[in-house]
Amino acid sequence: MSRPIRALAAAAAALALVSACNSASTKGTAPGKDASTAARNTRGVTEDSIKVGGIVSMTTSSGYSKKDTDLGARARYLRANAEGGVHGRRIDYVGTEDDGQDPGKNLAAARKLVQQDGVFAVAPMSSVTFSGADFLQQEKVPTFGWGTLPSFCGPSYLYGFNGCLVPSPGGTINQTWPEGMARVLGGARGKSVAIIANDSDAGKFGVRTFRQGFASAGFSVAYAKPSVPATAVPSDWSAYVKEILGSDAGGAPDAVVSVMQTPANIGLFTALKRASYKGVLSDPTDYDPGLLAKDATRQALDGVHVLLQFQPFESKTPAMEQFKADIKAAAGGRNVPLNMHMLTGYMSADLFLSIAAKVGRDLTVAHFQNTAQTFSDTGTLVGDRVLPKGQKDSFGCGALVQLKNGAYEVSVPFECHEPIPFK
Known part of the structure; x- marks a missing residue:
């Protein structure tokens, strides 16, 4: 219709x-x-549909793209509709707005989805900027994305699909990365780590968070700076490399942890290897088989341990098999290379759908929010989910994979760790 x-x-x-x-x-x-009377007076909800949209950095000045986030969301919504929708209402997914990783465009995208498209929810929201957060909170729009931004930690209408990953004081810190690195290094005692990030709000917060997390796990934090420009990838990494390699009492740290995106990681890791660095390299973004198509990229990332906050694609659980089948269906039956952006879109949509399903037929924003206050489930691709706890704390689960000889291997299996208080 x-x-x-x-x-x-x-x-x-x-x-x-x-x-x-x-x-x-x-x-x-x-x-x-x-029961559907109130829903007919709710933005984005009709007798037979629920309108949802997304905001994703499809294009960026560096060439880095999260466009597959949209495919992941479509895959989950397609399955929901194939199964009859949510209590008889199909998901009318209007697609994603491209914010170009620009704060002004992020806010404009949020306004368009609400004021012009009239969406009930925004799922997914995936960008390093979230200037539209206050607007979506003010307009009472349930919004779902990767909880790597402070906006997903506290506001009542914003939900991280794997919880809050950058909490405010009083919240908790996910220890998957520090504990996983400790296993890779054979223990944290006597080991040092350098943490580097972009000079942005997200980068500064990431350094603050991971500095505390690695120290709590027993590491000596030799270097922790959000010093790399956020708007352009440096052409010369020598100054950063020199500073990092002399950060541990004049020597090199045992591990370098980059809280940056792929283009910057490639530049930094390549420069470190050329400087004969022999320690462990790790980042949270480069789990993408598409990166292996180019020799230079594959060589730059070879040996890198990548943090995942979801089950690795290499796992054989029913939830992962379902994800792969859904992605293939959304891609027109083609076997496309899987990446973490697909998972981001998929699990953002999945959390929204899971809460909406528990609301029942009388879907309103108020009923959705009330249901979210007591929501929980188990055995998902991100572990056990509990709300509203997830708006203050992470769900605490993850894994590490390592790129070796052109393929990813699980270096630390998916498991959950008790989070620590954030100070």
């Missing part, structure tokens, strides 16, 4: 309901007994 026809149908249904309620009132029957 086309949107204009659906709109006319909804309007006709609303008119019929008003007449029915007036008639019922004259018979002494209380109005409002129809």
Whole structure:
């Protein structure tokens, strides 16, 4: 059914309901007994659909793209619709707005989705900037994305698909990365780590968070700086390499942890290897088989341990097999290389759908929020999910994979760690 026809149908249904309620009132029957009455007055919800959109950095000045986040979300919504929708309502996914990793465009995208498209929810939201957060919170729009930004930690309408990863004081820190690196290095005692990030709000917060996490795990933090420009990848990494390699009492640290995106990681890791660095390299972004297509990229990332906050694609669990089948269906039956952006979109959509399913037929923002306050489930690709705990703490689970000889191997299996208080 086309949107204009659906709109006319909804309007006709609303008119019929008003007449029915007036008639019922004259018979002494209380109005409002129809469970879908409130939903028909809810933005983005009709008798037969729920409208959802996304915000993703499809294009960036560095060439880095999260476009496959959209494919992941589509895959999950396609399966939901194939299974009958959410209590009879199909998901009307209007697609994603490209914010170009630009704060102004992020806010504009949020405004468009709400004010023009009239979405009930934003799922996914995947960008290093989230200037639209206050607007979405103010407009009471349930929003789902990767909880690597402070906006996903606290506001009542914003949800990280794997919880809050950058908490405020009083929250907790996910220890998957430090504990995983300790296993790779044979223990943290006597080991040093250098942490480097972009000079951005996210980078500064990441350094602050991981400095505490690695220290709590027993590492000596020799270097921790958000010093790399966020708007352009440096052409010369020599100054950064020199500083890192002399950070541990004049010597090199045992591990270098980069809290940056792929283009910067490639430049930094290549420069470190050329400087004969023999320690462990790690980052949280470069789990993408598509990166292996180019020799230079594959060589730069060879040996790097990548942090995952979800089950590795190499696992054989039912949830992972379902994910792979859904991605293949959304890609028109093609076997496409899997990447973490797909997982980000997929699990953002999955958390939204899981909460909506528990709401029931009477879907309103208020009922959605009330249901989220007591939501929990187990055995997902990101572990056990619990809300509203996840708006203050991470779900605490993850794994490490290492690129070796052109393929990813699990170096630390998916497991959960007790988070630590963030100070």
